[in-house]
Amino acid sequence: MGDAAGVGPEIISKAFASGELFQIGRPLVIGDYELMERAVDITNTELNVVPVKDPEECVFEPGTIEVLDLNLLPKDLPFGQVSEKAGDAAFRYVEKAVELAKESKIHAICTAPLNKEAMQKAGHMYPGHTEILAELTNTEDFSMMLSAPNLKVIHLTTHIGLRKAIDTINPERTHKVITLADETLKNAGLENPRIAVCGINPHAGENGLFGEGEEEEKLIPAIKQAQEEGINVEGPYPADTLFFRAARGDFDMVVACYHDQGHVPIKVMGLEAGVNITVGLKGGIIRTSVDHGTAFDIAGKNIADERSLIAAYKDAVELAPTK
Template identity: 55%
Template sequence: MKPLIAITMGDATGIGPEIIVKSLQDKEIYNMCRPVVIGDIGIMRRAVGIIKAELPCYAVTEPCTAGQEYGRIDVIDLNNLPADLPFAVVDPRAGKAAYEYVEMAVKLAMEDKIDAIATAPLNKDAMNQGGCHFPGHTEILAHLSNTKDYAMMLTGGALRVIHVSTHVSIRRACELVKKERVLRVIQLADQAMKLIGILNPRIAVAGLNPHSGEGGMFGNEDIEEIIPAIEAAKKMGLDVTGPVPPDTVFFRAAHRGHFDIVVVMYHDQGHIPLKVLGFEQGVNITVGLPFIRTSVDHGTAFGKAGKGTADHLSMMESIRMAALMAHARAEGKGEGICRR
């Protein structure tokens, strides 16, 4: 059985619908999985016209009937938006609708009616103006699934990173570097790597401060919080190295191949090297949820919306990664491929 992947449409005023259409033009996607879009069928049909794709869109009510035939796009139509919604504007209607697409996807995942979720980009400003007050997808998914321990993982090119903290200020990010949280993210990194087929993952932990604190000269967090977490992980049998100075750890991971994944301490420490090395094919994975979720690693790109020129590689890689992880989960646990 091919896994059933729900693709949320994202913010309709951005490039989400277009990059979904471009991705679903690739027959290989249908060889790997059964895709179904959760969104608005009128917006998806508009995107098909922009791309000039020969892909008719059909409304389906149950995901189990979707994605079985290449050459068509099956849509769970929430009918939230007018088909002539303007492009490239912060629109509260689109923000609220984007949240509701994710809400529906989580509901289906929790009911075991789909095997994974792949999300197109939403606009945080529009979503908050629409009354849905979350800093991003990761926090929405955790809230809707009542998940407490989770982390953002990014993959792109030869690099993978997973974050101790994400959408908080730098000041707050430093405060969140605590032994318990660092240890939990190391464990999540180990679990995520095994889910994509790396059975004995080599995990590097980046330091927080320059030179990992230089023995306390540049800060004590590395000594007091990060090293104890690493030692605890090693006692659990995990292959962990660190803290590795943050100015060298990504070179060692991506170019020397010393590590399979890097645990980073805050948002930009992981995002910047990942996007330098693999922006176009970057995939965002939320680790720790009771279901599989992948996403593009870019925003709504208003400057390209409605023009048909947006690059879809990250969206396509997100769908492929969701399918890969769903297969791995099914093989490892004897469950996970939706058969309804």
């Protein structure tokens, strides 16, 4: 449910009211029953909110929001304020989701936004969802993947400066991310995923004309190794044309070398359609998320847009391991 002082409960309510969630999957909310009831009242969605204690109790009827009720927060929790209680609850919701995923009681996790300040005030010192999930699943090798209509991108590096990012990239990391991309798409039912790797430099270095041989040192050995292992991967290709080619259908996944190289093309396609995905978690757990924050400034006003949450839910269903 995310941080209940933000827009999470509202966009969940609107997403359920759309009817789209039930068309492709079986949605269950992990959070607080009373706060979901409040969100339904605020959004005038006229949904029936039902508390449950276990996913096995759910019937998944359209028009109903079933909530695995952890009962952690007061019903009158103020909107738009950093709250230690709400930060702790947001962490506990994720913790419960991972527990259920490990037990195979749920097949994927889709997260509404949390507030890092509130969570850290509660003593959970993580930069965000990804690091929480990595620790709870004892995962060391993971990656951020972004998805938009017709385009999926996975990253070699994310939240570090550009100079450090280039220094950090090595053949081992490149090979690992290529493998994660391949495994994620195959687990979701795609038999022979087509993967392409971006160059680091303009024109992918153009045979040494640009850069200092980063493609030859950091990318090409990993690409060749993956090809020898039977992975359908190509590159490195110039980023300025690769994303166009991927969006028109030439590739199923693009490997981006650093944060903005991968984020900009996704966000140009529309913030409301972007989805943040954590891949590589142990146990094959898939986690997707909205591509926006808690929006404290509009929380409780019934103006938050649910489209990113619906997109995240659809990606969770699509990427959930078919087994």
